[in-house]
Amino acid sequence: MIKINQVTFKNRIIFIFLCSSLIPFICLGFLSFYTIDSILRNKVESSLQSNLKQDLITLENTLNNLNHVSQQLAYGARVNDFFEELKNEREPYNRIQLRSEIKSEINLISFSNPNVGLIMYYYPEKQEYDFESFRLRGDFLPDELPIMAKYSEITYYGPHKSYNGLINQYVFSTMCKVNLPNQNVYLYIETGRNALETIFAPENKKEDSRRLLILDNDGKITFSENKTAFPENSMFVDYSKSEASSGYYKNYFWNKETSNQGWSIVSITPVEELNKERDKWLFQAALILTFFVVVALLFAMLMWKMVYNPLKKFNKEVKSLTQSTTEQTELTKIPEFDDLLYQVRSMKTKIWDLYAEIEQKEKRRADLEVEKLLYQINPHFLMNTLDTVHWLAVFSGHEKIDKVVLSLNKLLSYNLGKMGESTTVTKEIEAVKEYLQLQQIRYDFQFDVDIEVDETTMELSIPRFLLQPLVENALYHGVSDDGYIHVNVKLYDYLEITIQDNGSGMSREEINSLLLDESKNSQKVGMGIGLSYVKRILEANYGEKANLEIKSEIGKGTIVTLRIPVSGGERSL
Template sequence: MKNLIVNRLSQVTFKNRIIVIFLISTFIPFICLGVISFYTIDSIIDNKVENSIQSNLKQDLVTLENSLNNINHVSQQLAFGGRVTLLLEALQKETEPSQRIELLSEIKSEINLISFSNPNVGLIMYYYPETGLHDFENFRLRDDFLPEQLPVMAKYSGITYYGPHKSYSGYINQFVFSSMRKVNISNHNIYLYIETGRNALETLFAPQNRKDDSRRLLILNNEGRVTFSENKDVFPENNMFPGYSSEAKSGYYDTYFWSKETSNQGWSIVSIIPVKELNQERNKWLLQVSIIFIVFILISLLFAWFLWKMVYNPLNKFNKEIKTLIQTETQNTEVTKIPEFDYLLNQVRTMKTKIWDLYREVEQKEKRRADLEVEKLLYQINPHFLMNTLDTVRWLAVFNGNKEIDKLVLSLNKLLSYNLGKMGEETTVEKEIQAVKEYLQLQQIRYDFQFDVDIDVDENTMGISIPRFILQPLVENALYHGVSDNGYIHVDIKLMDNLQITIQDNGSGMSKEEIEALLLDQKDESQKVGMGIGMRYVKRILESNYGDKAKLEIKSEVGKGTIVSIFLPVSGGENTQ
C-alpha cells in the first residue's frame, strides 16, 4: 500500500505539486481561521440573539407585572376598607329608597374617580356569584359575564388572576388580563372584577406593533400549563408546556426556539421564535463568508498559476540549455529576469563552456598521445626485430664461451623488453630503477670513459606507481650531454608531500636561454634529437598523466652541471581536469 502511494505521488507533475502545496499552505491557515471565526461569531450571534430575546421578554414581563400590580392595587382600594367598601356595606344595610339612590350615586362616583385616576385600568364591576348578577360596571358589558370560563393564570389566597382573554368591555376589542377579589363585607358574598386598560398591554399582544413579527408569546400558569398561546397549532391552550421545568429558561421544541421568564408570583411568560428565523443572521454571515471564501479560492488559484508560470519558464530555459549542452557550442543569452534563476542559468552556461573546453583539451591530449606513440616507436628503432636478433647473438656468445657478450646482450634484451611496454602505462619506482640500472650497465660497457652513478632511493617509494619510461630519457640526457671522464650522475628519489625525483650531473651545463627553450619546446624540428627528444617525451607523459599536478624543473650553470627535478603527486593516474 505504501509503495502504491509512493508510486502514485512520484507520477504527479511538478506543476500539480506546486499548485497543491500552494493551495494547502494557503487554505490550512484560512480554514483554521474560518473555523475559529465561525465558532466565535456563532457564539456571539447566539448570545446576541438570545440576549435580545431575553431582554425583550424581561421587558414584557415587567410590563405585565406592572399592569397586574396596578389592578391589584386598585382592587385593594375597592375591596378592603376604603370609602367604596364602606358605601357598599352601608348600601347593603339601607332600606330607605332615597338613601339607597344616594349611596348608589356615591359608589359610582368613587369608582369613576378611581378609574379615571388609573388609565391602565379598564372594566371595573362587582359580581354576585350566588345570583350571577353584576353591578356598578364602569363600562358597558359585551356579553354575559361568565367568570368560570376565564383562563386562570394564577390563584392566590383572596385573589385570582385571569388572562389573557377577550375583554368584557363593550368599548374595546383586545386581550386583557383581569383579577377577581372577594370584597371584605361581612355576611355578603361579593367579588370585585377588574380588567387591564386599553393601552396597558397593547404592545404585548399586538404582533403588528412589535419590531420582530416572528416572535410569539405564551402565558403559563403556576403549574406550567398554557393559558394563552399565539401559536395554538404547536402550543395549544390548556396543555402542559413541552418539557416544562421551573429552572429551564430556554430551549428548542419542534422547529422553535423558546425563552421563558417567570414572575415573582410563579406564572411565566414564554417567547417562541422559529429556528430558521433565529438563524437568519447566522445564515447571512455564512453567505458572506462563503462568498469571501470563493473569491479567496479564485485569487489563490490565480496566484498558483502565476507561481507556476514563474517557475515553468525558467525550467523551460534550463531544459533548452541542457538539450544543447553537447549539441552545439553556441551560447544562448536569454534571461528569466529572476536573479536566482538567472544565476543558475549562467552557471549552466559556464559549465557548458568548461565542458567544451575540456572536450577540446581531451582531443588535444589524444592527439599528443598518438604523436608520442609514433615518437616512441621511432625512438625504440623496431625493438621486436632487435630483441629477436639479440637473442640469437646471446646464444652464439654462450656457445662460444664469451661471457662479456652474453652479459651485454642479456642486459640489452631486458632493457628493450621493459621499454616495449605501452607508452604512459603505469609501473613502480622499483621497476623503473631496475630498468635504469640495466641501461647504465650497457652504457658503462659501451663508452670508453669512466663515470660514476649513485642511485639513492627511499625504500618507502619502491611500490609507488609512476608512468613507465620517464627516468631513462633523463639519465640518458645526463650521460650524453653532461658527463665525460670522471663524470658523476646522482639519482635521488624520496617521498615528501609528493614524490620527488632528482637527476644531477657534473657536466658542462646549460645557459638560461637553452633551459627556457627546452622547457617551452621551442627548438625547431632539425634540433629535436638527443636531449630534445627525451625531454619532450617526458614532458608529454607528465602532462598526459598528471596535467598541472606534476612539475618539471631544470637548474643548470654552464661548466657546473645540471639538476633535473620531477615532482609527482603520490596518487598518480590520468588527469581528468
Template sequence: MTLKKRIIILFLISSLLPFIFVFFISYHTIYSILTNKIQDNLQSNLRQVELSLENAIGNLNSVSEQLAFKGSIGRDLEILLTSDNAYERSQMTTQINAELNLITFTNTNVGLTMYYFQKDGLHQFENTGVKPDFDPNALPLLTEYYGITYYGPHISYDRFNNNYVLSALRKVDLPSRDDVYVYIESNFKLTESLLDNGKNPQHAYYLFLDNNRKITYSEIPDEYPLDSAFTSESPDKSRGLNKEFYWFDETSNQGWSIVSVISNADYNKEMNKWFLQTLVSSMFFLGVSVFMAWLLWKMVYRPLSNFNKEIKLMTSNKTPSVLVQTRIPEFDQLLEQFRDMKTQIWDLFVEVQHKEKRRADLEVEKLLYQINPHFLMNTLDTVHWLAVMNGQGEIDRIITSLNKLLHYNLGKLGQSSTIRDEVDALKQYLILQKVRYDFEFQVDIEVDQSLLDMPIPRFILQPLVENSLYHGFSDNGIIQVRVKAQEMIEISIQDNGSGMTQEAIAKLLHSEQMEREKVGMGIGMNYVKRMLEVYYNGKARIHIASAPGQGTSIYLSLPLSKEDTP
C-alpha cells in the first residue's frame, strides 16, 4: 500500500466514527420534529383550501339568490314568461340581459351564468357561449340542500373555456313554471387559484368527496378513481395512510370534504432534505480531515509526483512546464537540477530543428544554383553585341529578353522579389517561348494594381506557365494568368490544353526527375512547391485541377505579407 493511501485511510477512520455516532442520534430526534411540522403544514394548507372553497360556494349561492324569483331578475323573468304583449316581452328580455350582465360584471368570481329550462332542455340569457352538450345530470355532485345543488370541479360548459370550475344549480321557484333553474359557474381562474394556493412544498394532490364520502373530483384518478368510495382503516378521521399515500381530511359545514393526499416519497422529501444537509455537513468536516491528511502527504508524495510529471513530459516530447516549488529545499534543489538537464536537452533539440531547416534551405538553393553559371550571362552579352554589330535585330531582341530573364531568375536565394518584377520576367520568358515554338498561343495577364509591389519569392510564375506549355499544348492555345487580392493573394494559371490525369498531377508535384526531363530550365513545379513551403513556413497553398481533354488550372494562395506566416 502506498504512503498516500495509508495516510488517507488513517484519517478517514479517525474522522468517520464520531460522525456516524452523532448522525444516528440526531436522526431519530429530528425525524420526530419534522414529522409533526410536515403534518401541521399539510393540515393548515388543507384548511385554507377548504375555507376558500366555502367562500367560493357562498359567492355562487349569493349570486344565484339574486337570479331566483325572490330577486329582481327572477320577477322580471316571471313577467316575461307570462306576458302576451310582444312589446312588454321585448322590454323584459332587454332588462333581464342588462341586469344579468351587471351582476356578472360586478362579481368577478362568477363565470358562465344562465337560466336553464329543464323540461325543454334549453338555456337562455347566458352571458357567454355555451357548449352544445350541456347536461347538469352529468356533473359531479358535491352537495345538495335548501333547493340548491353544488357540483365539484368539472370542465366548464363555457364554449371558450376548458378549465375546471365549480358550479351551482338553483331552482328559481317561478309561480308559472317549476322547471326553471339558475346555473352559475365560478370563474375558472378562481378555481385554479384555490387549488394552486393550497399547493405546498410536499406536492399534495386533492380529492373532493360528497356527503356520502364518494369521490367527485380527483387529481390522481389512477390511484383514486372518480365515483369510487374513499375508505380508510385509520382510527383518526382527519389523517391516515392509504395505498402508500398519506391523507389529510377536512370536512365542510355542508358535509362535503376535501382530502389532501401525498405520496410517501414527497411526504419524506423534507426529511430527506435534512438528511442531505446533514450529509453535506459531514462531508465538509470529512473534507477538512482529508485536507489535513493532504498537508501531510504532500510534503513527500507531491514532490515525487512532480519528478514523475517532469520525466513523462520529457519522454513525450512536450514543452517544458513551469517549475513548481515544493517549498522543501532538498526536493526543490533536485527538481531544479533535473530541469536544467531537461533544458539542455531541449536546446539540443531546437538546434537540430534549425539544422534540418537549414538543410531544406540549402536543398532549394542547390536547385537554384543548378542554373547559375555566371559565364552564361557574360557569353550572352557578347552574342548581344555581335548581333547589334551585324544588324541582327531579331537575334538581338531574343538575346536581350533571355539576358533579362536569366538576370532575374538567377537572383540569390532568400532575396524576395515583387509581383511587378515577377510579371515582367514572365513576359520576357514568353517572348523567348513564342520564338521557340512553332505553334500559336496567347497569354492573357491580369494583375491587381494594388499588388504590384507586394513581396513574393523569385521564380514562381514562370514554372507554372511553363507547365502549361509542356503538357499537351497545341495551336490556338490560351493561358490566363490572374493575380487578385482577397483574404490572401490568389494566383491562378489556367490553360485550354489537353489536361492530365491525377497520377500525372501527383508526379508533377512530387517527382523531381520527371520535371528535369521535361522542363528546359531543369526545375519546375516541385521547386515552386518547396520554395513556397520554405518562404511562407507552410502557410501558402498550391492546388492543381485538371482532367484529360479539359485543360489545367493551377491555384496559389499566398499570405498578403511574409509577416503573416507563423
C-alpha cells in the first residue's frame, strides 16, 4: 500500500482535480440516470400501452363490423327468404335466378363494407361451401382455424392466412349459424385486404421491435408473432395475473389489453430495445465523462506547471543562498509567488550580511584570543615571582613574609579561574580563609573570624566567588577592633549561607545601592566584584529559586543570608 507521504505533489494535484471534477459529475450522472431511466421507461411503456390500446380498438371495431355484417346476412329476412325458395325450387332457371339474387345481396353488403373480405356459406355436414365472394385458396378447413372467442351463436377466429385467393395476408374471421329452419348452414366472413394493415402488415414491422400475441378467453395463445419465445396453443405465463396489464418475461416486456368479448391482445418488446434510449443516453454520458476526465487532466497538468515552475525558481534561489551573492531578477508572473521570491531574496541579502558580520566577529574573536593569551602571561609571571619570593623568605627565615606570600599565591591561583563557574563549598571556604588571613595582616586592627560549615555541605557544588564579596562587604562596612565575622553554612531543604558582623551597620538606602549598583565604595577593597555580581550570578544559575537577604541596623551590624536550592545534580562527586 502506498503511503500518503510518499505520493508526489504532482499526483496529489491530479487526484484532487479528478475528484473535484468527477465526483459532482458522477453524483449528478447517477441522479440523472435514475431520473431519465424512469422518464424513458414511463415514456416507452406509456407509448407501448397507448399503441396497444389503439390496436385493441382497431381489432374490436373490425370484429364488430364482421359481427354486424354477419347479422345482416345470417338473420336478414331477404337473404333467408331466397335460401328458403332455393331449397324448394326445382326449376333450373328459377334456381339460377335465386342464386343470382343471393350473390347480389352478398356483393351489395361486401361493397358497402370495404373492411370485409371473403364471404361464403358453409355446409358442415357436406364440408362444402357456396356463394363465395372470392375464389378460395385450397380447401376450407374451419376446424384448423385458431379460435379467439367462442359463443353459442358466433365464433371469432384469430389471425390466420386468408382463404381469399387474391390476397396473402393475415385476417380475422367469424362463423355464425344462419337462421334457416331445417337447414344446417353457417356464414363465414373474413376481414378485407386493408382492414388490419396497420397492425399485421410486414412493412410496418421493419422499424418496430414489438410483436403481438392474441389470447383466447382462457389465456391460450392463438396467434404469435414470436413463436420461439411464445409458441401458439401454449398458455401465456402471466395471464393468471388478471390485474396485471404489464410485466417482464424471458427478457421481454409485455403489455396486455383485454377486449369486451374476453379475448386479449398482448404486445411483447425485447428489454434491450426498451433500454435502447437509456443505453444511448449512457453512451453520451460516457463520452461527456471522458471529456471531463481529459479536461480535468489538462487542468491538473496546467496547475502542476503553474506550481512547478515557481518551485524550480525557489529551488534555484535556495541553492544560491550559499553559493553566490548575485541578485536574481527573474519572476514567476504570479503575484503570490513573486511576493515570496522577494522575501527569499531579502532573506538571502540578510544572510550574506550576517555572513560578513560573523566573519568580522570571528576575526575579532581570534584577535581577542591572542590578547587573552598575552593577558594570561602576566598573572602567571606574577605567581611564579611570588613563588620565588616564598622560597627566598623560607630560606631567609622570614616566616611572616612567607605566610603572606603563600596565602596571596593560593588566593591568586583560585582567582585565576573563571568567575561564575562551578566549585565546591570546601574550596570556596578555603579561598575565604586565605582572603581573611591576608586582610588580618593588612589591617592595623584585630577582628575574630568564626567559620562553621556543616559536614554534609562540604562537597556541594556552588558558583565561584559567592562568599568573598559578602565577607569583603562585612570588612568594609564597620568591622574594627574587637569586631568579628561569623560565617555559617547549613543544609536544610536548601543550602543556607550566613555572614554576620558586628560592624557599624547600613541603612536601607545603602543596602539597595550595594545590590543595584557597583558603587565606588564597593570597589575600594579586594577584587571589587560587589554584591551586584553575587545577585547576577544567582539569577543566572538559579533564577527565582535562590534568595539573597540583607538585614542591618545602624550601630548593630549586618546579617547577609544566602539561600540556594540543592538537588542531586548540584552535588559534586
